[in-house]
Amino acid sequence: MSKQERPKIPRQKMPEQERILRRSNFKEVALGFTEELAVKEANRCLQCKKPTCVSGCPIGVLIPQFIHALRRGDMPSAISIMKIKNNLPAICGRVCPQEGQCEGRCILGKKGEPVAIGRLERYVGDYELAHRVCPLVRQKDTGKKIAVVGSGPSGITCAVDLSRNGHSVTIFESLHVPGGVLIYGIPEFRLPKEIVNSEINYAVECLNIKILTDHIIGRTITLDEILSEYDAVFIGTGAGLPSFINIPGINYKGVMSANEFLTRVNLMKAYLFPEYDTPVRIGNRIAVIGAGNVAMDSARCSLRLQTIFGQKAEVHIIYRRSRDEVPSRKEEFHHAEEEGVIFDFLTNPVEILGDAEGNVRGIRCIRMKLEEPDSSGRRKPVPIEGSEFEIEADIVIMALGTSPNPLIFINSGNLQRTKHGTAVADIETGRTTRERVWAGGDIVTGAATVISAMGAGKRTAADIHRFLMEENSKN
Amino acid sequence: MYKIIRKEILSDTIKLMVVEAPHVVRKAEPGQFVIVRINETGERIPLTIADYDREQGTITIVFQEVGKSTKHLGTLQPGDEISTVAGPLGHPTEIQKYGTIICAAGGVGIAPMYPIARALKNAGNTVISIIGVRSRDFLFWEDKMRYVSDELVVCTDDGSYGRKGVVTEPLKELLASRRIARVWAIGPGVMMKFVSLSTRDFNVPTMVSLNTIMVDGTGMCGGCRVLLNDGAKFVCTDGPEFDAHKVDWDNLLSRYQIYKKEEILSFETWKHKCSSDTDCHCEGKR
Numbered sequence: 001m002s003k004q005e006r007p008k009i010p011r012q013k014m015p016e017q018e019r020i021l022r023r024s025n026f027k028e029v030a031l032g033f034t035e036e037l038a039v040k041e042a043n044r045c046l047q048c049k050k051p052t053c054v055s056g057c058p059i060g061v062l063i064p065q066f067i068h069a070l071r072r073g074d075m076p077s078a079i080s081i082m083k084i085k086n087n088l089p090a091i092c093g094r095v096c097p098q099e100g101q102c103e104g105r106c107i108l109g110k111k112g113e114p115v116a117i118g119r120l121e122r123y124v125g126d127y128e129l130a131h132r133v134c135p136l137v138r139q140k141d142t143g144k145k146i147a148v149v150g151s152g153p154s155g156i157t158c159a160v161d162l163s164r165n166g167h168s169v170t171i172f173e174s175l176h177v178p179g180g181v182l183i184y185g186i187p188e189f190r191l192p193k194e195i196v197n198s199e200i201n202y203a204v205e206c207l208n209i210k211i212l213t214d215h216i217i218g219r220t221i222t223l224d225e226i227l228s229e230y231d232a233v234f235i236g237t238g239a240g241l242p243s244f245i246n247i248p249g250i251n252y253k254g255v256m257s258a259n260e261f262l263t264r265v266n267l268m269k270a271y272l273f274p275e276y277d278t279p280v281r282i283g284n285r286i287a288v289i290g291a292g293n294v295a296m297d298s299a300r301c302s303l304r305l306q307t308i309f310g311q312k313a314e315v316h317i318i319y320r321r322s323r324d325e326v327p328s329r330k331e332e333f334h335h336a337e338e339e340g341v342i343f344d345f346l347t348n349p350v351e352i353l354g355d356a357e358g359n360v361r362g363i364r365c366i367r368m369k370l371e372e373p374d375s376s377g378r379r380k381p382v383p384i385e386g387s388e389f390e391i392e393a394d395i396v397i398m399a400l401g402t403s404p405n406p407l408i409f410i411n412s413g414n415l416q417r418t419k420h421g422t423a424v425a426d427i428e429t430g431r432t433t434r435e436r437v438w439a440g441g442d443i444v445t446g447a448a449t450v451i452s453a454m455g456a457g458k459r460t461a462a463d464i465h466r467f468l469m470e471e472n473s474k475n
Numbered sequence: 476m477y478k479i480i481r482k483e484i485l486s487d488t489i490k491l492m493v494v495e496a497p498h499v500v501r502k503a504e505p506g507q508f509v510i511v512r513i514n515e516t517g518e519r520i521p522l523t524i525a526d527y528d529r530e531q532g533t534i535t536i537v538f539q540e541v542g543k544s545t546k547h548l549g550t551l552q553p554g555d556e557i558s559t560v561a562g563p564l565g566h567p568t569e570i571q572k573y574g575t576i577i578c579a580a581g582g583v584g585i586a587p588m589y590p591i592a593r594a595l596k597n598a599g600n601t602v603i604s605i606i607g608v609r610s611r612d613f614l615f616w617e618d619k620m621r622y623v624s625d626e627l628v629v630c631t632d633d634g635s636y637g638r639k640g641v642v643t644e645p646l647k648e649l650l651a652s653r654r655i656a657r658v659w660a661i662g663p664g665v666m667m668k669f670v671s672l673s674t675r676d677f678n679v680p681t682m683v684s685l686n687t688i689m690v691d692g693t694g695m696c697g698g699c700r701v702l703l704n705d706g707a708k709f710v711c712t713d714g715p716e717f718d719a720h721k722v723d724w725d726n727l728l729s730r731y732q733i734y735k736k737e738e739i740l741s742f743e744t745w746k747h748k749c750s751s752d753t754d755c756h757c758e759g760k761r
């Protein structure tokens with residue numbers, strides 16, 4: 001095929017579960033490429049000498065190389081190439097905000113549509129999950145013991161890399177299952193839990209990683225105590241503390257944080273209530289405040305729950321900026337609109353309203369307008385005076401961003417944190433202000449992305465390994 | 476998995492269990508709680524650590540059967556295993572020498588009060604305990620409470636034992652006649668509310684252990700939030716003990732009802748499932 005022909009192939013569409021049907025279940029929406037579609041899409045790639053796509057990927061996946069192997073039908077090579085940089089392609093392929101990363105920089109995107117790198121990555125990842133062609137192996141035992149706190153993408157990635165280098169790794173997790181946001185936050189219809197579990201089990205079985213659930217560091221054991229038993233500690237406890245806007249009425253019944261709502265739904269499987277014991281409150285009119293991934297997930301779960309439990313289905317997303325500023329992944333925004341979520345843009349809540357029994361009945365909002373862009377290019381939303389109005393709602397879900405949970409800082413010595421509550425750590429090495437303690441992922445950056453957390457886990461594992469080996473050679 | 480070592484029936488609806496949880500027991504202190512999940516389909520419920528044995532690696536929980544989870548837990552036997560025991564959670568009680576203090580406990584609240592009263596006694600306080608139950612049949616741990624108290628008053632709503640009436644009556648008499656440095660109250664929300672109103676009149680600092688609905692117990696969901704007069708707080712990480720005089724009681728009491736409908740459905744479903752299961756000894760069978 002010639003260089004001219006390749007861009008003429010249209011970007012391949014992802015097979016999806018039908019729009020109306022998917023509102024009544026929690027099954028995956030995007031069904032994945034078939035082999036035929038994958039090869040067709042792979043054929044669009046120009047195999048650039050200087051691939052700009054790679055510079056858009058936070059961990060530098062060898063994109064043209066894996067695509068090349070894929071289109072030759074050499075899956076074992078595609079997987080091996082992928083795994084040089086990325087342990088969890090089945091996950092990243094599904095949840096990376098590709099339009100702002102790899103695909104956003106693909107040369108084809110200049111004139112037409114970029115190569116669907118994420119979908120190809122997912123195809124490779126799913127193939128690996130089904131066939132396990134790339135076994136993880138452990139180097140000779142180094143005799144070093146490492147504690148990893150938190151089992152989200154940063155912790156898992158760090159643990160896997162360290163264990164491959166022959167260190168013995170124990171992960172401490174406060175919840176009853178490992179996986180972090182991948183398990184408790186991101187819903188089944190976007191990232192099936194089977195995939196996360198399978199990745200974690202595989203790592204545990206092949207690499208002897210030990211996972212201790214129900215261990216809340218700061219309470220069950222403190223960092224000081226862990227340090228007396230382990231040679232090094234990685235902290236990847238994420239940013240799991242919800243925030244509530246400071247407006248009147250947040251404690252009416254029916255107001256919850258997106259974290260509570262999603263934890264009930266995903267971790268505790270409230271969509272299977274009463275087969276599972278944990279319920280979640282739903283209503284006929286659900287309002288979600290915010291428009292990031294967390295808000296989209298809350299809104300789409302809400303629609304599904306309303307359908308499953310036979311309620312009237314009406315879900316609003318209330319966002320103070322406009323359509324152009326929506327911060328979620330493009331695909332999630334698109335799916336939410338397609339499924340019927342109603343968007344109230346340029347709208348800001350000022351008060352939550354309740355009835356005599358203390359239940360939510362609505363939100364008083366104000367219309368916003370965007371100012372001219374400031375020096376940073378951001379357009380600040382400002383309220384339009386006298387434009388207040390009410391939106392009816394019996395459930396209000398606040399998806400307004402999260403910050404790090406402070407429990408880890410209890411008895412943690414000179415482990416410093418910033419005024420935003422994040423841990424102070426070197427971005428490149430993950431080193432914190434405390435000796436033998438590293439940190440990475442959302443606990444350092446604040447709420448970010450799966451891939452940036454993985455990247456941090458990887459870089460930090462490399463630094464921990466270097467540190468321990470240098471220490472060894474000194475002795 | 477955490478094994479149940481011993482089970483004791485304290486009253487018709489109140490049961491005690493000693494559970495293996497070596498990771499929790501190392502740091503457990505009075506006033507703290509654990510999150511328990513019975514099995515894969517179970518919900519996470521908070522229960523106070525009523526006692527602990529560091530050598531044996533066990534904790535004691537005492538619970539009142541009020542709905543699906545606690546009734547289901549009540550059907551388990553020694554040797555059975557529980558899927559989740561996470562903790563210890565929450566801040567321990569601030570134990571100091573205050574002087575003469577009152578521990579007011581209502582119903583199943585006697586259990587979490589016991590280790591607190593014991594620790595306060597050991598710290599050199601003069602401990603006056605008032606325990607209140609519906610009737611004689613609901614009374615447990617009278618002897619244990621007596622042992623850690625300098626004085627003990629028992630009240631029953633129906634007068635079947637001790638003094639007839641609610642705990643606030645002897646409490647008010649004590650507040651009027653003695654110099655009381657501090658009061659602790661643990662029990663049903665309404666009871667704590669009225670204790671709080673009583674002590675406020677006498678300006679005596681009062682601590683209450685709040686029991687809101689929880690999910691994770693680690694500060695992650697915010698479902699446990701309570702309104703204090705200086706803002707919202709999370710009971711699991713900021714509490715569970717708070718200054719009673721700051722609490723918005725009506726909001727707290729109203730929030731207990733959030734899942735009323737679902738709780739009933741959950742229990743009915745479980746009962747139904749159990750009545751068709753031949754190996755089960757739960758309420759549904761009886």
Ligand SMILES: Cc1cc2nc3c(=O)[nH]c(=O)nc-3n(C[C@H](O)[C@H](O)[C@H](O)COP(=O)(O)OP(=O)(O)OC[C@H]3O[C@@H](n4cnc5c(N)ncnc54)[C@H](O)[C@@H]3O)c2cc1C
Pocket residue numbers: 095096097149150151152153154155172173174175178179180181182185186215216217218236237238239240262293294297329405407408440441442443447448449450451453
């Ligand atoms: C609903 C939702 C949707 C999202 N969607 C996307 C998306 O589509 N794409 C994307 O790239 N990103 C998305 N994100 C962001 C992404 O999930 C996070 O940036 C990423 O998971 C951070 O990884 P982490 O390893 O730093 O922490 P986490 O995934 O938060 O994991 C931290 C773990 O540490 C545990 N922990 C916390 N404190 C303690 C303690 N004291 N002791 C022991 N364990 C502890 C927690 O229980 C948790 O399991 C989403 C986030 C949410 C909430």
Ligand SMILES: Cc1cc2nc3c(=O)[nH]c(=O)nc-3n(C[C@H](O)[C@H](O)[C@H](O)COP(=O)(O)OP(=O)(O)OC[C@H]3O[C@@H](n4cnc5c(N)ncnc54)[C@H](O)[C@@H]3O)c2cc1C
Pocket residue numbers: 508520521522523524537538539540541542543544545546583586587685686687688689715731732735738739742
């Ligand atoms: C920090 C803390 C410590 C606790 N310690 C103990 C303890 O040591 N022993 C004990 O018996 N209970 C304790 N509780 C209360 C216990 O968690 C609940 O009784 C339990 O979750 C009920 O679950 P269920 O499924 O059996 O009942 P559900 O079906 O959930 O509820 C049945 C009834 O109880 C009410 N209810 C539900 N949850 C609560 C709650 N948290 N507080 C008050 N009423 C509630 C409901 O409104 C409903 O009417 C504690 C709660 C907290 C927050």
Ligand code: SF4
Pocket residue numbers: 056057058059060061063086092093096098101102103117118121451
């Ligand atoms: S890891 Fe994410 S950003 Fe990198 S290539 Fe894969 S999908 Fe793109």
Ligand code: SF4
Pocket residue numbers: 044045046047048051052053054063064105106107108115117
């Ligand atoms: S920039 Fe696009 S076309 Fe070029 S190598 Fe990357 S994916 Fe292929």
Ligand code: FES
Pocket residue numbers: 688689690691692693694695696697698699700709710711712
């Ligand atoms: S129970 Fe979730 S924050 Fe307290």
